[in-house]
Amino acid sequence: MRKEILSMQNIVKAYQMGDEEQIVLKGINLKVYEGEFISVLGPSGSGKSTLMNIIGCLDIPTSGTYILGGRNISNLTEKQLARIRNKEIGFVFQSFQLLPRLTALENVELPLIYARVSPSKRRKRAEELLIKVGLEDKMYHKPTQLSGGQQQRVAIARALANHPTLLLADEPTGALDQKTGKQVMKLFEELNNEGHTIIMITHDSNIAKHARRIVKILDGNLVEGVVENVY
Amino acid sequence: MFIESIKMSWQNISNNKMRSFLTTLGIIIGVTAIISLITIVQGLQTEITSQFAELGAGKIAVQAHGTPLKQGLSDNDMENISKIENVAGVSPNLTFISSAVKDGIVLENVPVEGKNHTFFRYNPKLVSRGRPFNILDMESKNKICIINYAVSQKLFFGEDPIGQTMQIGGTTYEVKGVINEDATSDVMSLMSGTGSDYRIIIPYTTAMGMAGIGSITSFEIYVADTDRTDEVIDETESILNQTFNFKDDSYRIINLDSLLDTMNTMNDMMTAVLAGIASIALLVGGIGIMNMMLVSVSERTTEIGLRKALGAEPVSIQIQFLIESIFLSLLGGFLGLVLGLTISYVACIAIGMTFRISYLAIFLGVGFSAAVGIIFGWAPARKASLLNPIDALRSL
Incomplete structure (x- = not known):
């Protein structure tokens, strides 16, 4: 039996829109095990971003139980949530979200700063990660001096900084052309082969196919998709 | 972090x-x-x-306008005041305007101050060359003077004025000393504000004989212990009240410390x-x-x-x-x-x-x-x- 990383039970998320209550997530149940590579596939407006926010501890559900790494998220303080985001989750965003004034190296160091890692260790770890994603010669470049694919690699390196339990990618190829998108997906596959657990959110079924398990989200409900092995 | x-x-x-x-x-x-x-x-x-601090610390300035009957203070009154406990000395201020002449060079409107030996004791740096006045000068009403640099430049240009003579208001005086160039006039003269560059000091006893000045209308009291200045002021007031028959506005006492x-x-x-x-x-x-x-x-x-x-x-x-x-x-x-x-x-x-x-x-x-x-x-x-x-x- 593999280790369970996260478990969601009957997760409901509702927003108050004026007088009306809009239910975005209608009772989601999901279990993710260590080493999995899951795609959450759904069209826009299906609630997949809300789901990702809840998985990423950026938002808390209206009702239901969300357990990440053995901890119930719904009764944690803002500070504890920040800790979890820092240590347990590695975010990869569609638009990379690198700080433009910092070098690639400094961008990767950011989560390490918030984890209070000493400067020398921080630098070493950031260098390691950039070498790992193949940017050893771009460490001191600013994001604007890098191509989209390279920027996303920096973002992936940053996501890996604190050895997170879970890599959470939101449309990681959305801002890339097909070729670089494929390269980035290849990197994700490699990371998964190394044992990283990955949840990827996308609306593109071709991209979703790179994952080993696909779940579909439609109108706030989760449907277990066909398990396709692309390898 | x-x-x-x-x-x-x-x-x-x-x-x-x-x-x-x-x-x-x-x-x-x-x-x-x-x-x-x-x-x-x-x-x-x-x-x-x-x-x-240089000019007025530990000093009480008294201005006595007097009454129509008694227009100022006599030597005797000064003597009484100087006997008050904690008074270190009394120095009268007599100021009049006169002319100074030397070899045909005339300086008009020169303020001439009459001072006593006590004044020089409390202003030791005032006379830079020559000598200040002593008690003998006062008693014998010597015709001597101390001049400042401006007067010396005008009347004794290129010469050493000490030992030379000059005329003040028609009387011949011997120059005994020169005032330190940096010296400021004392506070009371600053306040009366003659505004002249020139300054001549003569013994006050000599000055009293001149220009019809019969009494002292302004003087300073030097206090030994400044913590007890108020007591000295009280004593001085009682003496002055007696002298001027308790008439209002006959005198004014300025404590320079309290002014500061x-x-x-x-x-x-x-x-x-x-x-x-x-x-x-x-x-x-x-x-x-x-x-x-x-x-x-x-x-x-x-x-x-x-x-x-x-x-x-x-x-x-x-x-x-x-x-x-x-x-x-x-x-x-x-x-x-x-x-x-x-x-x-x-x-x-x-x-x-x-x-x-x-x-x-x-x-x-x-x-x-x-x-x-x-x-x-x-x-x-x-x-x-x-x-x-x-x-x-x-x-x-």
């Missing part, structure tokens, strides 16, 4: 140089105003105090008022900083969201923005300090007084700007820390 925050703040400030400079301008002006005002006013105060106290109080008040006005500039500067920080927070919403997603606790975000505003204020404070000191230095030279760095001013300037940074940075920093990371990340 803290060092990172400082680094980040510095980066953000240096990336918006123009904006940061304009924002800190308010602080710069405020601190400059506070520092230069305080430094200049304190410099003036020190100057006045030291001049007073009053002046210092006035100066302190002036400092407080000026600093108060200058701190309005600081307040405006603080509002400027707050505005810039609010703009900065909304500009960097995404960055804040990202930092939160990467694990920044609300406190870290708040600290970062707070450090940034303190940094800005301190930067303004430092520039204001440099500018303020420069201005007060120039002002001191222009006025002609000694430039002294006022630590109070520096403390106030730097302290105030740091306080402004904390107070006006608090709200924007708090706002940043409370941003919801989802909303923040969405605002792309």
Whole structure:
């Protein structure tokens, strides 16, 4: 039996829109095990971003139980949530979200700063990660001096900084052309082969196919998709 | 963590140089105003105090207008006053205007002062060359004088005046000494304000025989123990009351020490008022900083969201923005300090007084700007820390 990383039970998320209550997530149940590579596939407006926010501890559900790494998220303080985001989750965003004034190296160091890692260790770890994603010669470049694919690699390196339990990618190829998108997906596959657990959110079924398990989200409900092995 | 925050703040400030400079301008002006005002006013105060100490410390000045029957004080009255306990000496002031003549060179409207030996005892540095008057000069009403540099230049140009003779009001006097060039006139002569460059001093006994001066209308009392000045004043009052038959307004006693106290109080008040006005500039500067920080927070919403997603606790975000505003204020404070000191230095030279760095001013300037940074940075920093990371990340 593999280790369970996260478990969601009957997760409901509702927003108050004026007088009306809009239910975005209608009772989601999901279990993710260590080493999995899951795609959450759904069209826009299906609630997949809300789901990702809840998985990423950026938002808390209206009702239901969300357990990440053995901890119930719904009764944690803002500070504890920040800790979890820092240590347990590695975010990869569609638009990379690198700080433009910092070098690639400094961008990767950011989560390490918030984890209070000493400067020398921080630098070493950031260098390691950039070498790992193949940017050893771009460490001191600013994001604007890098191509989209390279920027996303920096973002992936940053996501890996604190050895997170879970890599959470939101449309990681959305801002890339097909070729670089494929390269980035290849990197994700490699990371998964190394044992990283990955949840990827996308609306593109071709991209979703790179994952080993696909779940579909439609109108706030989760449907277990066909398990396709692309390898 | 803290060092990172400082680094980040510095980066953000240096990336918006123009904006940061304009924002800190308010602080710069405020601190400059506070520092230069305080430094200049304190410099003036020190100057006045030291001049007073030189001229008037431990002195009580008495002006006796007298009554129609008794128009001033006699030697006898002076004698009585000098016998009061704790009185170290009494020195009469007799001043009249006369002419000074030497070999056909005539100086008109020269103030001539009659002084006694006590006066010279309490102003030991007054006579730079020659000798001051002694008690024998007083008793024998010697026709001798002490002249200042201006008189000596006019009447004895290129010669040593000591031992030479000159005419004052038609009588021949022998010059016995020259007044120190740096010496200021004493406070009472300053106040009577003859405004003349010339100055001649003769024995007061000699002066009383001249120009129909029969009595002493002005004199100074030197007090031995300044803590007990009030007792001396009381005693003097009772003697004068008896002498002038308790008539109102027949005399006036000025305690120079209390005058100094009053002046210092006035100066302190002036400092407080000026600093108060200058701190309005600081307040405006603080509002400027707050505005810039609010703009900065909304500009960097995404960055804040990202930092939160990467694990920044609300406190870290708040600290970062707070450090940034303190940094800005301190930067303004430092520039204001440099500018303020420069201005007060120039002002001191222009006025002609000694430039002294006022630590109070520096403390106030730097302290105030740091306080402004904390107070006006608090709200924007708090706002940043409370941003919801989802909303923040969405605002792309």
